[in-house]
Amino acid sequence: MDQFLQQLVNGISLGSIYALIALGYTMVYGIIKLINFAHGDIYMIGAYIGFAVTTYAKLGFVPALIISMVLCAILGIIIEKVAYKPLRNSSRIAVLITAIGMSLLLEYIMMFFVGAGVRSFPKVLSDSLFYISNITIKMQQIYIVITTVVLMVILQFIVNKTKIGKAMRAVSTDKDAAQLMGIKVDNTISFTFAIGSALAGAAGVLVGIYYNSIDPLMGMMPGLKAFVAAVFGGIGNIPGAMIGGLVIGLLETFVSGYGNSMYRDAAVFAFLIIILIIKPSGLLGKNTKEKV
Amino acid sequence: MKVLNKKNIITLVLILVFYSVIQGLISARVINSFYEITIATICINIILAVSLNLVTGFTGQFSLGHAGFMSIGAYAGALTVMNTNSTMGFLAGVLIGAIAAAFVGIIIGIPTLRLKGDYLAIATLGMAEIIRVVFLNMNDITNGAAGLNGIPRYANWLWLFVFTAVTLILINNFIKSSLGRACISIREDEIAAESMGINTTKYKVMAFSIGAFFAGIAGALYSSYFYFIKPDLFGFMKSIDILVIVVFGGMGSITGSIIAAIVLAVVTTFLQSFAALRMIFYALLLIIIMIFRPQGLLGTKEITDLFKFKKKSEKIE
Numbered sequence: 001m002d003q004f005l006q007q008l009v010n011g012i013s014l015g016s017i018y019a020l021i022a023l024g025y026t027m028v029y030g031i032i033k034l035i036n037f038a039h040g041d042i043y044m045i046g047a048y049i050g051f052a053v054t055t056y057a058k059l060g061f062v063p064a065l066i067i068s069m070v071l072c073a074i075l076g077i078i079i080e081k082v083a084y085k086p087l088r089n090s091s092r093i094a095v096l097i098t099a100i101g102m103s104l105l106l107e108y109i110m111m112f113f114v115g116a117g118v119r120s121f122p123k124v125l126s127d128s129l130f131y132i133s134n135i136t137i138k139m140q141q142i143y144i145v146i147t148t149v150v151l152m153v154i155l156q157f158i159v160n161k162t163k164i165g166k167a168m169r170a171v172s173t174d175k176d177a178a179q180l181m182g183i184k185v186d187n188t189i190s191f192t193f194a195i196g197s198a199l200a201g202a203a204g205v206l207v208g209i210y211y212n213s214i215d216p217l218m219g220m221m222p223g224l225k226a227f228v229a230a231v232f233g234g235i236g237n238i239p240g241a242m243i244g245g246l247v248i249g250l251l252e253t254f255v256s257g258y259g260n261s262m263y264r265d266a267a268v269f270a271f272l273i274i275i276l277i278i279k280p281s282g283l284l285g286k287n288t289k290e291k292v
Numbered sequence: 293m294k295v296l297n298k299k300n301i302i303t304l305v306l307i308l309v310f311y312s313v314i315q316g317l318i319s320a321r322v323i324n325s326f327y328e329i330t331i332a333t334i335c336i337n338i339i340l341a342v343s344l345n346l347v348t349g350f351t352g353q354f355s356l357g358h359a360g361f362m363s364i365g366a367y368a369g370a371l372t373v374m375n376t377n378s379t380m381g382f383l384a385g386v387l388i389g390a391i392a393a394a395f396v397g398i399i400i401g402i403p404t405l406r407l408k409g410d411y412l413a414i415a416t417l418g419m420a421e422i423i424r425v426v427f428l429n430m431n432d433i434t435n436g437a438a439g440l441n442g443i444p445r446y447a448n449w450l451w452l453f454v455f456t457a458v459t460l461i462l463i464n465n466f467i468k469s470s471l472g473r474a475c476i477s478i479r480e481d482e483i484a485a486e487s488m489g490i491n492t493t494k495y496k497v498m499a500f501s502i503g504a505f506f507a508g509i510a511g512a513l514y515s516s517y518f519y520f521i522k523p524d525l526f527g528f529m530k531s532i533d534i535l536v537i538v539v540f541g542g543m544g545s546i547t548g549s550i551i552a553a554i555v556l557a558v559v560t561t562f563l564q565s566f567a568a569l570r571m572i573f574y575a576l577l578l579i580i581i582m583i584f585r586p587q588g589l590l591g592t593k594e595i596t597d598l599f600k601f602k603k604k605s606e607k608i609e
Binding site: 034035083086087090091092093094095096097098100101102103104105107108109111112220224227228231260262263265266269270272273276277280 | 354403404406407409410411413414415417418419421422425426428429528532535539543569571572574575576577578579582583586
């Protein structure tokens with residue numbers, strides 16, 4: 001039982017990080033129907049920005065988080081304007097290949113400038129541990145969960161209560177109709193990229209703190225897993241991505257904890273394939289009918 | 293329809309001439325062993341790119357897991373060669389690798405090919421990752437992450453050339469057959485194809501498993517030529533490498549894939565000492581092609597179409 005609860009704690013903290021990344025995927029997919037492969041690499045760059053800010057500027061956790069989020073948001077907008085906007089009307093495969101290209105570009109440009117080696121993240125949070133009966137909870141895990149919850153509440157507020165959030169929902173429902181209603185579609189798409197990238201940047205800093213090590217290829221796997229989370233929750237659906245992230249985090253920690261940790265990546269992908277076959281629209285997604 | 297018509301004889305002569313010229317250059321040591329490796333890479337990449345082109349370019353099913361099938365062929369081929377250690381064993385290994393890959397292709401294809409577009413891409417990517425993880429964990433057979441070392445080298449220019457030529461001829465004939473036409477109709481419009489009575493699932497799985505078959509051949513050749521394989525060689529990046537060739541050459545163009553495989557291999561050889569730059573170059577190439585020429589070098593045309601067009605216009609004059 002203790003082991004179960006311990007895995008639950010670890011799973012929730014890992015799952016929160018996946019949920020933050022998955023939100024970016026799901027929002028971008030919802031609005032322009034693109035799997036933004038470069039999203040995982042924005043998360044990697046977020047981790048490096050956090051690393052630079054805490055190591056060289058000696059700032060604390062909260063400033064690092066905010067700086068990383070702002071810079072990643074700007075990066076997200078730039079990527080959207082440079083690589084995806086010229087392809088707004090071309091085939092989806094073309095945009096998907098561009099996204100893969102963008103992902104490789106970010107990875108290897110980073111590798112070119114900072115080297116391929118692993119860097120250790122400075123300790124910005126205390127290492128103190130809490131014990132509840134036999135379960136250990138790390139200080140970092142509490143921070144991760146609190147940060148994630150705060151960011152998600154802010155996100156829900158933006159999407160559901162503000163004017164730009166309304167515009168985002170309108171564009172993702174029907175782009176042409178939204179444009180006819182006087183919504184600036186391009187600005188709305190840029191804003192979506194900015195929010196998604198900011199969340200990825202926050203996730204990058206949190207992962208750096210949690211695992212203590214960052215490298216230029218760290219974004220690939222978590223990016224794909226976060227995508228699985230988004231698909232599980234129902235792609236384009238924001239609460240779905242949160243639930244999906246937690247489920248994937250739990251799945252991964254339980255497979256490592258009770259089974260063989262070597263199989264945890266395979267388990268996530270097997271899970272994806274099963275979802276796609278049984279319920280392709282995901283947990284909370286809407287079924288779309290195919291029109292001829 | 294005679295088998296030995298004029299066109300086939302010309303093709304055969306061209307194939308033999310091409311083989312002998314390169315063989316002559318290798319024997320005369322004009323092509324040293326360093327460039328020989330480039331040639332081997334080109335042959336293997338052509339097989340991989342053309343087989344992926346059948347799936348992605350001609351049938352329109354976007355697959356990101358081609359390296360997974362290559363790894364099955366590589367392991368099956370390597371294990372057979374290591375246990376038999378003869379040319380016959382090598383050929384049997386290639387065949388076993390190809391059949392094993394095609395078999396896995398059918399098993400994977402039946403459930404996943406119901407998905408479309410980006411979902412299929414992610415599902416195939418996931419499948420390739422699962423295959424990689426399985427090879428990583430079969431320590432007794434595959435030696436885990438360390439990989440298999442000291443695979444006897446039976447793949448030489450002769451066999452590489454034979455398999456490349458056979459692959460090209462078979463896939464070209466498949467595309468020109470009624471089966472291939474059915475595959476192309478699925479790419480053009482799946483719903484329309486279905487309403488014309490084409491069993492789309494059947495043809496998709498067929499194209500997918502044929503693609504896997506040839507990827508298996510490429511894998512087996514790779515393992516025998518380069519002595520050494522490990523699961524990480526066949527990860528996501530390898531699938532992307534193959535995809536870059538197909539996209540660069542043009543999705544739906546066999547000659548395009550051949551040209552792209554040659555161009556990219558030559559570029560890679562020159563960028564050998566700057567491995568990091570090579571990947572930046574690849575990434576930029578992908579983005580720029582997609583923005584400025586999304587159909588690739590040749591689009592869905594073949595190099596031979598250009599000559600045909602010329603002849604026709606001459607007649608009109």
